[in-house]
Amino acid sequence: MTYAPEVRERLETDAKEIIGRYPRPRSALLPLLHLVQSVDGYVSDDGQEFCAEMLGLSKAEVVGVATFYTMYKRRPAGDYNVGVCINTLCAVMGGDQIWAELSEHVGVGHDETTPDGKITLERLECNAACDFAPVMMVNWEFFDNQTPESAKQLADDLRAGKEVAPTRGPGRLCTFREASRVLAGFPDGLAADGPSAAGPSLEGLKIARANGWEAPKAEGSEK
Amino acid sequence: MTTLTPVLTDNWDVAGSFTLDGYGEYEAAKKALGMDPDAVIQAVKDSGLRGRGGAGFPTGMKWGFIPQGDGKAHYLVVNADESEPGTCKDIPLMMANPHSLVEGVIISSYAIRANHAFIYIRGEVLHVIRRVQAAVREAYEKGYLGTDIFGSGYDLDLVVHSGAGAYICGEETALLDSLEGYRGQPRLKPPFPAVAGLYASPTVVNNVESIASVPSIIANGADWFAGMGTEKSKGFGIFSLSGHVTRPGQYEAPLGITLRELLDMAGGIREGHELKFWTPGGSSTPIFTAEHLDVPLDFESVGAKGSMLGTRALQIFDETTCVVRAVLRWTEFYAHESCGKCTPCREGTYWLKQVLKRLEKGQGSEEDLATITDIADNILGRSFCALGDGATSPIHSSVKHFRDEYLKHFEIGGCPFDPAASTVWGSK
Ligand SMILES: Cc1cc2nc3c(=O)[nH]c(=O)nc-3n(C[C@H](O)[C@H](O)[C@H](O)COP(=O)(O)O)c2cc1C
Ligand code: SF4
Ligand code: FES
Numbered sequence: 001m002t003y004a005p006e007v008r009e010r011l012e013t014d015a016k017e018i019i020g021r022y023p024r025p026r027s028a029l030l031p032l033l034h035l036v037q038s039v040d041g042y043v044s045d046d047g048q049e050f051c052a053e054m055l056g057l058s059k060a061e062v063v064g065v066a067t068f069y070t071m072y073k074r075r076p077a078g079d080y081n082v083g084v085c086i087n088t089l090c091a092v093m094g095g096d097q098i099w100a101e102l103s104e105h106v107g108v109g110h111d112e113t114t115p116d117g118k119i120t121l122e123r124l125e126c127n128a129a130c131d132f133a134p135v136m137m138v139n140w141e142f143f144d145n146q147t148p149e150s151a152k153q154l155a156d157d158l159r160a161g162k163e164v165a166p167t168r169g170p171g172r173l174c175t176f177r178e179a180s181r182v183l184a185g186f187p188d189g190l191a192a193d194g195p196s197a198a199g200p201s202l203e204g205l206k207i208a209r210a211n212g213w214e215a216p217k218a219e220g221s222e223k
Numbered sequence: 224m225t226t227l228t229p230v231l232t233d234n235w236d237v238a239g240s241f242t243l244d245g246y247g248e249y250e251a252a253k254k255a256l257g258m259d260p261d262a263v264i265q266a267v268k269d270s271g272l273r274g275r276g277g278a279g280f281p282t283g284m285k286w287g288f289i290p291q292g293d294g295k296a297h298y299l300v301v302n303a304d305e306s307e308p309g310t311c312k313d314i315p316l317m318m319a320n321p322h323s324l325v326e327g328v329i330i331s332s333y334a335i336r337a338n339h340a341f342i343y344i345r346g347e348v349l350h351v352i353r354r355v356q357a358a359v360r361e362a363y364e365k366g367y368l369g370t371d372i373f374g375s376g377y378d379l380d381l382v383v384h385s386g387a388g389a390y391i392c393g394e395e396t397a398l399l400d401s402l403e404g405y406r407g408q409p410r411l412k413p414p415f416p417a418v419a420g421l422y423a424s425p426t427v428v429n430n431v432e433s434i435a436s437v438p439s440i441i442a443n444g445a446d447w448f449a450g451m452g453t454e455k456s457k458g459f460g461i462f463s464l465s466g467h468v469t470r471p472g473q474y475e476a477p478l479g480i481t482l483r484e485l486l487d488m489a490g491g492i493r494e495g496h497e498l499k500f501w502t503p504g505g506s507s508t509p510i511f512t513a514e515h516l517d518v519p520l521d522f523e524s525v526g527a528k529g530s531m532l533g534t535r536a537l538q539i540f541d542e543t544t545c546v547v548r549a550v551l552r553w554t555e556f557y558a559h560e561s562c563g564k565c566t567p568c569r570e571g572t573y574w575l576k577q578v579l580k581r582l583e584k585g586q587g588s589e590e591d592l593a594t595i596t597d598i599a600d601n602i603l604g605r606s607f608c609a610l611g612d613g614a615t616s617p618i619h620s621s622v623k624h625f626r627d628e629y630l631k632h633f634e635i636g637g638c639p640f641d642p643a644a645s646t647v648w649g650s651k
Contacts (some may be wrong), residue, residue, distance in 0.1 A: 021382050023296070023339060024422060029404035030387050034346070055404070068406040069387035071346050087308045088506065088552040089465055089538050094646035125390065125556055127347055128305045128314040130465035130538065131472050134647065140349040147648060168318065169350040182353060183346050183385040191357035194350065196240040197319040203472025204462075205236055207488050208227040215228035215459065216450060218443030 002046055003039075011039060015054045018185060025055050029065055031184045033072055038180035042073035071183075073120070078113045079175045080158045082106075083124035083137040084151070090126070093133040094147065099123060101148040106155050118159045120176075131200035132167075139179040141166035144199065169194045225480040227488070228451060228459045230439050231432065232475045235319040241354045242361065246322035249367050251438035255330040256375040263334035267437060269445035271457030276302055276393075276430030277504065277533045279456070279522045282437075288417035289335045289425045298426040299332045299340040300402065300416075301434055303355075304386055304393035306345055307613075308506035308556060309536030312461040313431035315473055317344070318351045320435070321358035325381065327434035329367060330441055332379050335427050339380050342431075343398055346385040356383050390560040394608050395428040397562065408562045409608040432461060453479035456521030456532070466501075466539035467493045467645070479524070482537060483516040496541035500624065504533015506553045507613025509620035510546075530620070543649070545640035546625040547632055550617045551579040557614035568611030571602040575618060582629060585637040592629055596622055 003011065014035055019028040029051060036047030043066045052059045066072045073081075084099045085091075103109055106121060113120045129135045132144035136151060143154065144167040157164050165171050170193035174182075182188050208214070239245040255263050268283030289297055301324065305313040317324060324342070332340045342359075344352055359381050362368045370378045384402060391397045392407035399421050401407035420426020436458065440448045449457045456478040462485055465471045469490030476485070482501065492498050500510045503520060509530040511518070518528050525532045540549065558572035578595050581587045599615035606612060622629065631639050643649045 024403070026404035027384075027402055030401065031385065033387065034385060065404065065406055069389050071386075071388035086552070087556055088549045089309060091552055092540065092544050092549065092642075092645045093466065094648065096642060097646060124347075125559070126306065126308040126310075128311040128345070130309055130311045130536070131463060133465060133471075137347065140347050142348075142350065145647075166350070179349050182349060182356075185356070185383065185385070187353060187356050187360070191350075191353040192239070192242070196237060196245070197235040197315055200470070200472035201315040201319065202236055203470045203489065204227055204474035204476075205229050205232050207474075208229050209236075211226065213226040213228070215230045215233075216447065218447040 035184040078120040083122040087126035095134040141169040251442040270448040275432035297337040301342040303344040306390040309538040310534040323435040327437040451477040467541035479519040479521040505536040508533040543645040565607035568606040
């Protein structure tokens with residue numbers, strides 16, 4: 001299989017824009033692989049060939065890089081990449097139980113996709129949201145403070161095509177392909193959605209405000 | 224009593240804090256671009272700012288290593304890979320206040336005479352990436368990035384680059400390889416990035432929080448910054464409390480605050496439970512126990528007690544948590560994330576995992592404790608990069624503080640803890 005001409009044309013235009021951001025073309029490889037995922041849903045053979053061609057690399061060089069990084073899917077993935085953090089803090093706070101129940105509920109294991117092509121399940125390492133434990137990510141959006149029940153409900157809603165919203169993020173969840181395009185450096189206009197900060201992110205600030213605590217004023221304060 | 228000092232977190236409760244309207248007009252950058260670049264470096268040196276990415280290297284000194292007048296391109300690379308287990312400060316910072324980072328990038332790049340800067344963000348945080356992309360775009364539209372910034376004649380391009388899932392890419396030289404489009408594996412040092420970094424050119428790699436702190440130093444003065452914190456650990460930092468605390472979250476305070484003080488603010492350990500162990504700065508820093516509640520959280524004091532301040536990632540575990548389980552899980556993480564370049568780390572983390580699994584199931588023996596200590600001894604100091612060293616921290620510290628708990632596992636032939644009791648819902 002090779003890309004249809006119009007797909008190929010758009011890919012090339014986007015690829016050239018990405019390459020143009022960097023002092024040296026090869027730096028564009030990671031974003032180009034995200035771009036390929038935004039079209040194919042995974043790093044396809046064609047996609048890797050395409051990257052190699054655009055950057056003047058051998059395909060082996062591209063494959064060598066693509067296989068190093070966990071975000072690049074080796075096989076066609078679901079519309080929704082559903083991850084459960086199972087690093088220590090989240091695992092202890094309930095992530096292990098969420099994983100066990102969710103995996104059984106959905107009927108697939110780590111890096112496996114449901115037969116309807118909707119969900120790929122994944123065990124995740126710490127996603128820098130430990131103060132919201134236990135944490136899940138869907139298409140790399142935050143789903144904070146989960147329980148086994150909320151996790152199963154989330155999976156059901158996704159499979160039923162219902163709209164679900166991340167806890168800190170846009171009002172609408174985008175697909176894995178759409179998310180990959182943002183990662184490639186093509187904004188989707190949703191940056192202003194969602195709160196500035198939420199929940200635990202604001203705990204310290206709330207306490208400071210309640211107590212009238214501030215950073216010292218600068219001498220001859222300019223701020 | 225130490226109180227909180229919101230600076231970087233100060234606008235997080237403002238709607239639209241992530242836009243220029245919610246942030247302000249880049250007054251600090253304007254001021255900096257009117258200064259001599261060396262004076263900017265001197266101000267950061269005088270402030271005493273030390274790297275917020277874990278190692279605490281003095282930021283101004285690092286900038287001073289960049290050779291001047293060498294005719295080469297210079298680069299600033301912001302390390303926004305935040306993946307050390309427990310560390311969760313840069314992500315909310317970039318989500319709520321990305322302009323503090325962008326303004327910091329302008330000032331820092333100007334100081335080191337770089338015309339091209341990069342923010343390397345871990346790829347798994349979509350909305351954070353959106354916010355940083357949008358902030359950069361807004362800054363370009365305002366003329367704060369691009370050519371002839373503030374009419375100063377200074378040009379700067381800033382690229383937001385998404386990673387693709389690899390903890391090792393937080394190690395600064397692995398990050399540079401990754402940014403050049405290779406597998407993210409660490410490079411031999413020296414040469415250090417200041418001499419041969421990105422594209423073999425002089426490069427500064429700094430953590431998000433380090434760079435985001437720079438505008439406040441320029442705006443308020445080095446003395447203002449140095450007036451906070453302790454003698455050798457100056458200024459403020461974001462402390463991230465997670466786990467079995469009543470109100471987990473981000474607490475911005477002067478360095479030197481204690482966990483006891485932070486816990487008081489955070490409502491203490493969750494109701495009905497008590498502190499068992501904690502990490503002062505992520506999983507790569509040796510664990511502490513209740514006996515360390517009053518250790519000032521600055522680089523020197525934490526170091527003197529046998530751990531490291533790291534990233535101020537305070538992961539708190541109460542008495543329901545099995546230490547062996549926690550250490551096994553961290554070890555699985557290191558084994559998974561080991562880049563495979565050097566033998567002690569690649570093989571050592573694998574074997575640690577095997578033996579710990581046996582121990583956790585209660586099928587180990589006292590000899591296994593000697594074995595894991597031994598393996599860790601062979602990784603520590605013999606690995607190519609600090610990931611390997613970090614992997615030994617939970618092992619050594621847990622055997623030191625909780626030897627009996629390891630023994631208990633094989634005495635009773637299993638784990639003495641009920642994992643359900645440590646869950647969020649288990650406490651109810
Ligand atoms: C395995 C490993 C992972 C790291 N991850 C990060 C990271 O995610 N963010 C970061 O700023 N520093 C990280 N570091 C530290 C960097 O190598 C480097 O010291 C830091 O970015 C320098 O910035 P600073 O001086 O501003 O702290 C990591 C180091 C190692 C060994
Ligand atoms: S210590 Fe581990 S992560 Fe670092 S170079 Fe060696 S194998 Fe790679
Ligand atoms: S351990 Fe799950 S987000 Fe950090």
